[in-house]
Amino acid sequence: MPAASTQTLKPPSKLRRRWKGATRKVRELTSIGWALASTGHPYMAQVVPMRRCNLACTYCNEYDDFSEAVPLDEMLRRIDHLGRLGTSVITISGGEPLLNPHLEEIIARIRKNGAIAGMITNGYLLMPDRIHRLNKAGLDHMQISIDNVMPDAVSKKSLKVLDKKLQMLAEHAEFHVNINSVVGGGIANPDDARVVSERALGLGFSSTIGIIHDGSGQLKPLAEAERKVWDKVRSMTRRSYSRFNHFQEAIANGKTNDWRCRAGGRYLYLCEDGLVHYCSQQRGFPGVPVAEYTTADVKREFLTEKGCAPSCTISCVHQVSYIDHWRAPQKDSITPGSSHGSGSQELVQIR
Ligand code: SF4
Numbered sequence: 001m002p003a004a005s006t007q008t009l010k011p012p013s014k015l016r017r018r019w020k021g022a023t024r025k026v027r028e029l030t031s032i033g034w035a036l037a038s039t040g041h042p043y044m045a046q047v048v049p050m051r052r053c054n055l056a057c058t059y060c061n062e063y064d065d066f067s068e069a070v071p072l073d074e075m076l077r078r079i080d081h082l083g084r085l086g087t088s089v090i091t092i093s094g095g096e097p098l099l100n101p102h103l104e105e106i107i108a109r110i111r112k113n114g115a116i117a118g119m120i121t122n123g124y125l126l127m128p129d130r131i132h133r134l135n136k137a138g139l140d141h142m143q144i145s146i147d148n149v150m151p152d153a154v155s156k157k158s159l160k161v162l163d164k165k166l167q168m169l170a171e172h173a174e175f176h177v178n179i180n181s182v183v184g185g186g187i188a189n190p191d192d193a194r195v196v197s198e199r200a201l202g203l204g205f206s207s208t209i210g211i212i213h214d215g216s217g218q219l220k221p222l223a224e225a226e227r228k229v230w231d232k233v234r235s236m237t238r239r240s241y242s243r244f245n246h247f248q249e250a251i252a253n254g255k256t257n258d259w260r261c262r263a264g265g266r267y268l269y270l271c272e273d274g275l276v277h278y279c280s281q282q283r284g285f286p287g288v289p290v291a292e293y294t295t296a297d298v299k300r301e302f303l304t305e306k307g308c309a310p311s312c313t314i315s316c317v318h319q320v321s322y323i324d325h326w327r328a329p330q331k332d333s334i335t336p337g338s339s340h341g342s343g344s345q346e347l348v349q350i351r
């Protein structure tokens with residue numbers, strides 16, 4: 001179907017946006033309540049419907065430049081199975097999700113399964129008509145990570161390139177938008193993160209800051225200039241979850257954390273081949289097709305201690321796991337290999 005003309009697209013009213021925001025909040029609170037009541041279902045799954053990306057950030061190994069989208073019927077089967085497992089939040093990542101011709105159908109299916117629908121995008125392909133299609137499909141959350149102000153050899157996810165896209169989102173999006181800025185990982189000017197965050201907040205979005213670690217996969221403290229920007233941005237965007245701040249503070253200082261990772265139980269990473277992994281850094285564990293993943297697997301992994309937890313930098317898994325921090329200790333343990341962690345995109349989101 002041809003895209004609708006930009007001129008004919010009426011931005012949603014303030015009232016409609018407020019209503020959407022309020023109903024989204026109710027669904028989120030309900031999902032947290034359900035997670036507090038029961039440990040037998042995943043809280044969040046990240047799915048990859050296509051590995052291809054239109055960019056090539058030098059710190060990332062979560063993409064290629066040739067793969068086709070997972071066939072729609074297969075993708076819908078995977079979403080339905082995540083729904084049967086009781087997954088509360090399903091986030092689409094990649095590669096670049098906006099390259100996927102079936103993106104809106106996948107989002108609509110996530111919502112049909114009763115889950116909260118999110119996506120992580122580089123934002124390059126956003127246009128008003130696409131934003132309206134995402135509204136219509138029922139997208140709840142979008143995250144765009146902006147790495148610098150001006151494009152350079154490391155990353156083209158730049159404010160200068162994306163600012164028009166952000167303005168389109170501010171005008172047309174009914175869903176929540178978070179802009180993630182970053183320090184570390186070869187980003188030339190740490191102060192860019194402050195500029196990005198200020199712009200995001202000025203447009204009415206939420207903003208987070210992340211650390212990109214280098215390819216060694218090891219925790220390293222932030223350099224002084226990065227630290228200053230980190231503190232500044234956090235003071236602009238800080239929320240009151242002190243336990244989360246403690247976790248992220250330790251990562252910024254290059255120190256380990258003591259926590260229970262519930263990956264494989266509360267959090268699932270579903271790669272483009274449809275296999276369930278603990279997370280993007282620990283592919284192959286457990287590495288089984290999602291169609292064969294059962295509630296018994298979820299319960300087993302919930303209680304399995306992960307040996308990689310102390311030096312883990314995956315903040316979204318930590319945040320999901322925090323729902324159950326007060327529950328009984330884990331009984332079994334596993335130390336997954338880290339061969340896939342080295343060089344991967346290790347992004348720490350600070351909310
Ligand atoms: S970080 Fe995102 S935009 Fe950059 S190459 Fe990886 S998938 Fe593409």
Ligand code: SF4
Pocket residue numbers: 261262263278279280281282306308309310312313314317318336
């Ligand atoms: S790397 Fe982090 S999120 Fe992944 S399994 Fe290990 S502790 Fe869990």
